[in-house]
Amino acid sequence: xxxxxxxxxxxxxxxxxxxxxxxxxxxxxxxxxxxxxxxxxxxxxxxxxxxxxxxxxxxxxxxxxxxxxxxxxxxxxxxxxxxxxxxxxxxxxxxxxxxxxxxxxxxxxxxxxxxxxxxxxxxxxxxxxxxxxxxxxxxxxxxxxxxxxxxxxxxxxxxxxxxxxxxxxxxxxxxxxxxxxxxxxxxxxxxxxxxxxxxxxxxxxxxxxxxxxxxxxxxxxxxxxxxxxxxxxxxxxxxxxxxxxxxxxxxxxxxxxxxxxxxxxxxxxxxxxxxxxxxxxxxxxxxxxxxxxxxxxxxxxxxxxxxxxxxxxxxxxxxxxxxxxxxxxxxxxxxxxxxxxxxxxxxxxxxxxxxxxxxxxxxxxxxxxxxxxxxxxxxxxxxxxxxxxxxxxxxxxxxxxxxxxxxxxxxxxxxxxxxxxxxxxxxxxxxxxxxxxxxxxxxxxxxxxxxxxxxxxxxxxxxxxxxxxxxxxxxxxxxxxxxxxxxxxxxxxxxxxxxxxxxxxxxxxxxxxxxxxxxxxxxxxxxxxxxxxxxxxxxxxxxxxxxxxxxxxxxxxxxxxxxxxxxxxxxxxxxxxxxxxxxxxxxxxxxxxxxxxxxxxxxxxxxxxxxxxxxxxxxxxxxxxxxxxxxxxxxxxxxxxxxxxxxxxxxxxxxxxxxxxxxxxxxxxxxxxxxxxxxxxxxxxxxxxxxxxxxxxxxxxxxxxxxxxxx
Numbered sequence: 022x023x024x025x026x027x028x029x030x031x032x033x034x035x036x037x038x039x040x041x042x043x044x045x046x047x048x049x050x051x052x053x054x055x056x057x058x059x060x061x062x063x064x065x066x067x068x069x070x071x072x073x074x075x076x077x078x079x080x081x082x083x084x085x086x087x088x089x090x091x092x093x094x095x096x097x098x099x100x101x102x103x104x105x106x107x108x109x110x111x112x113x114x115x116x117x118x119x120x121x122x123x124x125x126x127x128x129x130x131x132x133x134x135x136x137x138x139x140x141x142x143x144x145x146x147x148x149x150x151x152x153x154x155x156x157x158x159x160x161x162x163x164x165x166x167x168x169x170x171x172x173x174x175x176x177x178x179x180x181x182x183x184x185x186x187x188x189x190x191x192x193x194x195x196x197x198x199x200x201x202x203x204x205x206x207x208x209x210x211x212x213x214x215x216x217x218x219x220x221x222x223x224x225x226x227x228x229x230x231x232x233x234x235x236x237x238x239x240x241x242x243x244x245x246x247x248x249x250x251x252x253x254x255x256x257x258x259x260x261x262x263x264x265x266x267x268x269x270x271x272x273x274x275x276x277x278x279x280x281x282x283x284x285x286x287x288x289x290x291x292x293x294x295x296x297x298x299x300x301x302x303x304x305x306x307x308x309x310x311x312x313x314x315x316x317x318x319x320x321x322x323x324x325x326x327x328x329x330x331x332x333x334x335x336x337x338x339x340x341x342x343x344x345x346x347x348x349x350x351x352x353x354x355x356x357x358x359x360x361x362x363x364x365x366x367x368x369x370x371x372x373x374x375x376x377x378x379x380x381x382x383x384x385x386x387x388x389x390x391x392x393x394x395x396x397x398x399x400x401x402x403x404x405x406x407x408x409x410x411x412x413x414x415x416x417x418x419x420x421x422x423x424x425x426x427x428x429x430x431x432x433x434x435x436x437x438x439x440x441x442x443x444x445x446x447x448x449x450x451x452x453x454x455x456x457x458x459x460x461x462x463x464x465x466x467x468x469x470x471x472x473x474x475x476x477x478x479x480x481x482x483x484x485x486x487x488x489x490x491x492x493x494x495x496x497x498x499x500x501x502x503x504x505x506x507x508x509x510x511x512x513x514x515x516x517x518x519x520x521x522x523x524x525x526x527x528x529x530x531x532x533x534x535x536x537x538x539x540x541x542x543x544x545x546x547x548x549x550x551x552x553x554x555x556x557x558x559x560x561x562x563x564x565x566x567x568x569x570x571x572x573x574x575x576x577x578x579x580x581x582x583x584x585x586x587x588x589x590x591x592x593x594x595x596x597x598x599x600x601x602x603x604x605x606x607x608x609x610x611x612x613x614x615x616x617x618x619x620x621x622x623x624x625x626x627x628x629x630x631x632x633x634x635x636x637x638x639x640x641x642x643x644x645x646x647x648x649x650x651x652x653x654x655x656x657x658x659x660x661x662x663x664x665x666x667x668x669x670x671x672x673x674x675x676x677x678x679x680x681x682x683x684x685x686x687x688x689x690x691x692x693x694x695x696x697x698x699x700x701x702x703x704x705x706x707x708x709x710x711x712x713x714x715x716x717x718x719x720x721x722x723x724x725x726x727x728x729x730x731x732x
């Protein structure tokens with residue numbers, strides 16, 4: 022029953038009745054009572070029943086004649102079995118009877134099968150002289166209306182429920198379905214080969230053993246869902262025991278004879294699973310209204326499953342990319358270590374044989390190659406050393422005619438290199454001094470060598486060039502020793518310069534902001550004198566400005582919700598302007614705010630700051646040479662219109678259509694969540710945001726927010 026609702030008192034009212042000779046008022050009253058589709062009961066001032074109709078008797082399972090013959094306590098005992106809370110029902114009756122002139126209405130739930138919801142209305146009855154003579158009670162069946170309202174409430178809640186984890190969303194949907202159907206078992210199943218995998222389950226059958234067996238027997242042919250997956254149509258089974266098509270389903274044999282399910286589709290339209298309920302409440306009928314309700318919820322579940330798949334794919338891509346980057350970095354480090362080690366040998370070893378052996382030991386194992394050899398050629402013979410696996414260097418020799426010495430790489434499968442390296446695959450390059458070939462350097466591999474792989478080719482080029490260089494440098498080290506030292510020094514300086522350049526580029530904007538904030542803080546602290554309260558306020562004010570530095574990396578995270586209140590938009594923009602002051606000056610961007618004297622909105626100040634910070638940062642990025650950001654506010658009776666415009670490069674129409682979608686970005690280093698989070702904040706406030714832009718003509722974001730509280 023709804024909470025007690027006192028409506029008012031009965032006043033005098035005229036009732037017109039056509040005079041009819043020989044008319045029988047009692048007969049007329051009986052005709053009215055009989056024709057009404059509303060349960061009607063008339064009681065006197067002592068609460069005794071004077072009249073009731075058949076609909077009242079139908080609602081309360083008692084004959085009308087018994088009603089008017091029974092005493093009050095006797096009649097109450099007859100209706101008690103239909104009431105959920107006898108004490109509450111009696112309490113409200115006492116409140117009504119305590120004031121003979123009150124009008125009252127509420128909803129009353131009766132324990133029928135299924136439950137019946139009646140709208141109860143009662144008012145005093147007066148005679149022609151306005152003297153109270155009794156009380157009228159009416160009971161209207163509003164079961165379907167209340168049911169539709171509950172469904173609407175559930176769908177509204179589900180549509181507004183969001184969580185960064187899709188599993189939390191469809192888990193909450195299952196919970197809402199289970200609770201709506203009084204604790205029934207709600208299941209989200211996804212098809213994998215011939216199995217239905219329970220992605221989520223809420224509520225449990227009254228018999229725990231039933232659920233355990235249901236979980237174990239989760240093959241497609243053992244479930245009600247098989248019939249949906251065959252036809253792609255929703256299914257209601259009111260009582261499986263009465264239908265041979267479903268009687269053999271294991272769940273039905275366990276007593277779970279009532280079932281309703283709808284299909285789940287992926288974004289391509291392929292059916293991937295079901296959303297269903299299953300229980301033993303065969304006496305509670307399910308109908309098309311229930312099916313539409315479950316279908317609407319299944320659409321939201323489908324969207325969350327698609328979002329989950331997308332996030333999983335993005336995560337897998339990031340993980341794979343990180344693995345590839347780690348592998349490439351490790352390989353690059355190995356190549357650099359080998360190259361650095363080889364260069365280090367030049368100053369240590371004057372003996373050519375010792376130099377070659379040390380060179381091979383420095384590069385063996387790099388890039389996964391199992392063998393390596395370095396030969397120097399003199400007339401018809403090439404001699405040198407080879408390293409196979411973890412063995413020590415071994416002296417080897419090969420006829421020069423067996424070696425193809427040209428500017429191209431030599432990849433062999435049956436060459437003399439393979440015999441030297443003891444591998445089925447090899448790759449080598451000649452070492453030249455001017456126009457004279459002086460040697461050959463080769464790697465051996467147990468696996469085919471893919472020179473189409475740009476990464477492998479780049480590393481090999483670096484290694485081959487390095488070996489070519491150090492061999493020649495070794496042979497001429499006395500004449501080029503000084504040049505080598507200078508080259509090494511220059512190389513170190515270039516690396517350091519590049520590192521400093523990268524650090525400087527990354528730190529420039531942040532350094533400007535920190536310097537400006539600290540300068541302002543010094544001034545405010547000096548002005549505050551010895552007053553610690555003012556000094557602390559100055560520190561807190563300026564420390565808040567540091568938060569904009571975090572927005573460069575974290576501006577796409579979902580802002581925390583804060584309390585909504587009637588606030589001045591100017592105060593929000595002043596706060597954002599203060600936070601972005603350093604960025605605006607460094608970017609040579611002017612912020613032009615045009616607001617009426619009073620410009621108010623009911624919102625969370627922190628969330629609005631998040632929206633405008635994102636929009637201003639986007640505008641600054643669109644104007645690399647500087648420009649103007651113009652903010653114009655128009656206050657209307659119920660709405661506040663705000664436009665944020667820049668004179669940047671504009672947005673292509675195709676990109677503009679995708680701007681507010683998650684992970685949609687035109688920047689290579691962007692995440693595509695900034696404008697998406699802005700749209701969510703505005704919509705949660707009951708407003709809208711859209712963009713107008715043409716390439717080369719700037720961009721305008723338009724925001725509409727209600728000035729009053731959003732319900």
